Amino acid sequence: MDGEDFMPIFFEKKQLVTPGDLLAEGEYLPGENTYVEQNKIYASRIGLVDTDNKKVNVVALRAFYVPKMGDIVIGAVLEVGFNGWTIDIKAPYTALLRASDVLSRPFKPQNDELSTVLNAGDLIVAKIASYDRAHDPQLTVGEPGLGKITRGQILHVTPTKIPRVIGRKGSMISMIKQETGCQIILGLNGVILVTGKTLEEEELAIEVIKKIEQESHTSGLTDRITQLLKERKGKVEEKVEENKNE
Amino acid sequence: MNEKPEKLIDKKGIRSDGRKADELRPLKLQVGVLSNADGSAYIEHGKNKILAAAYGPREMHPKHLAQPDRMVLRCRYHMAPFSVQERKSPAPSRREVELSKVIKESLEPALFLELYPRTGVDVFVEVLQADGGTRCASITAAALAIADAGVPMRDLVVGCAAGKIDDTVVLDLYDAEDKLGAADVPVAYMPALNAITLLQMDGILAPDEFEKAINMAIDGCKKIYEMQKEALKTKYMVVKETGEE
Numbered sequence: 101m102d103g104e105d106f107m108p109i110f111f112e113k114k115q116l117v118t119p120g121d122l123l124a125e126g127e128y129l130p131g132e133n134t135y136v137e138q139n140k141i142y143a144s145r146i147g148l149v150d151t152d153n154k155k156v157n158v159v160a161l162r163a164f165y166v167p168k169m170g171d172i173v174i175g176a177v178l179e180v181g182f183n184g185w186t187i188d189i190k191a192p193y194t195a196l197l198r199a200s201d202v203l204s205r206p207f208k209p210q211n212d213e214l215s216t217v218l219n220a221g222d223l224i225v226a227k228i229a230s231y232d233r234a235h236d237p238q239l240t241v242g243e244p245g246l247g248k249i250t251r252g253q254i255l256h257v258t259p260t261k262i263p264r265v266i267g268r269k270g271s272m273i274s275m276i277k278q279e280t281g282c283q284i285i286l287g288l289n290g291v292i293l294v295t296g297k298t299l300e301e302e303e304l305a306i307e308v309i310k311k312i313e314q315e316s317h318t319s320g321l322t323d324r325i326t327q328l329l330k331e332r333k334g335k336v337e338e339k340v341e342e343n344k345n346e
Numbered sequence: 347m348n349e350k351p352e353k354l355i356d357k358k359g360i361r362s363d364g365r366k367a368d369e370l371r372p373l374k375l376q377v378g379v380l381s382n383a384d385g386s387a388y389i390e391h392g393k394n395k396i397l398a399a400a401y402g403p404r405e406m407h408p409k410h411l412a413q414p415d416r417m418v419l420r421c422r423y424h425m426a427p428f429s430v431q432e433r434k435s436p437a438p439s440r441r442e443v444e445l446s447k448v449i450k451e452s453l454e455p456a457l458f459l460e461l462y463p464r465t466g467v468d469v470f471v472e473v474l475q476a477d478g479g480t481r482c483a484s485i486t487a488a489a490l491a492i493a494d495a496g497v498p499m500r501d502l503v504v505g506c507a508a509g510k511i512d513d514t515v516v517l518d519l520y521d522a523e524d525k526l527g528a529a530d531v532p533v534a535y536m537p538a539l540n541a542i543t544l545l546q547m548d549g550i551l552a553p554d555e556f557e558k559a560i561n562m563a564i565d566g567c568k569k570i571y572e573m574q575k576e577a578l579k580t581k582y583m584v585v586k587e588t589g590e591e
């Protein structure tokens with residue numbers, strides 16, 4: 101923090117702030133969850149403040165997902181429409197998935213019954229193909245790894261916590277995948293899909309992710325998660341063996 | 347509440363409920379009380395007991411109410427039939443429709459409406475027990491509910507009233523003072539930005555008394571603001587502490 105008196109800063113690192121709290125004055129840049137009024141930077145959400153060079157950021161403790169082009173999301177089919185589906189992606193806007201995108205050939209209403217492909221309540225992994233202020237987000241499933249979810253378990257976390265589950269350069273998520281043997285797909289909208297060989301493995305992965313969400317803003321989290329994984333792994337394997345013998 | 351006090355304020359400046367002229371009623375605030383709402387808050391302001399819930403931003407229903415260039419804030423202020431002495435009909439009265447509008451308009455300046463066009467935020471305020479000054483307490487609770495829902499805000503909005511009873515300007519009127527007093531001035535205020543978002547007056551005040559009442563109400567708002575911030579932090583502080591063990 102600069103000692104210069106013309107650029108005061110009004111918080112300590114990682115301090116909890118609420119909307120309206122004055123954060124800084126002068127030549128700082130407003131980052132996430134902040135706004136400027138008369139050359140002063142204020143917080144706009146409840147969260148933890150931090151500076152990145154001259155940028156003042158608030159890491160929100162409570163927020164909702166705002167669609168962004170290229171994001172992978174997990175959504176549920178709300179409605180089978182005339183030439184596509186409407187999908188709930190846990191955002192302020194419902195998304196659209198077009199029939200021609202799923203069928204990968206020209207779509208004819210008289211030949212195809214859309215509800216046999218995807219029905220209301222089905223879950224899908226999709227990518228946001230386009231989105232802007234004036235139009236609802238459009239989804240696409242035309243890439244490997246995307247499409248209808250057939251097995252696994254779903255859990256929800258606050259969207260702002262997804263980066264924590266991923267970890268630095270994906271360290272956290274790859275560790276969980278490796279230790280539990282589960283496939284994990286993170287929807288950036290805060291929905292996570294866990295698919296494992298056994299129920300026990302899936303439940304371990306879910307427990308770990310929930311722990312990360314709850315303790316996301318504490319230090320030394322990776323170490324604690326590693327420890328937890330090691331402790332539980334043995335027990336899970338024992339249980340799997342038992343089930344097999346039965 | 348049944349017996350009407352002889353005098354609203356005595357010679358020593360003590361009011362009929364034992365408070366001094368510039369004293370607030372005891373306050374209790376709690377955030378995140380409803381699990382099915384995106385954000386919620388509960389306030390006990392003296393004998394007022396009010397629940398507020400916020401949902402959104404989400405798609406507007408019915409769709410024709412959505413605005414192409416901004417988010418729409420909708421408020422519903424409602425008094426439970428058992429919230430007052432004489433049973434109140436649960437149908438929205440003229441007064442409730444008016445207060446819904448007044449609360450909506452006092453919260454709107456705190457939101458970044460242009461950020462999420464075509465969406466809506468719904469706020470439901472349910473008065474469980476009323477004892478004067480419910481609009482102010484409702485605003486305080488509604489602002490907390492919106493912040494708890496994770497909707498970006500310029501500042502928390504605080505409501506507080508001042509008024510005149512027996513020729514004295516006092517802070518935070520309760521039911522009997524409101525009914526028997528000379529005037530009531532509810533104020534909603536954003537402390538960090540020093541902006542008034544609601545200002546009403548019911549009754550008759552001299553210009554200097556009016557000014558005194560506003561300043562008194564703003565001072566009251568500032569005191570409530572601190573409690574409001576504390577209540578919001580408490581919800582997330584609990585999470586933080588369990589994490590650190």
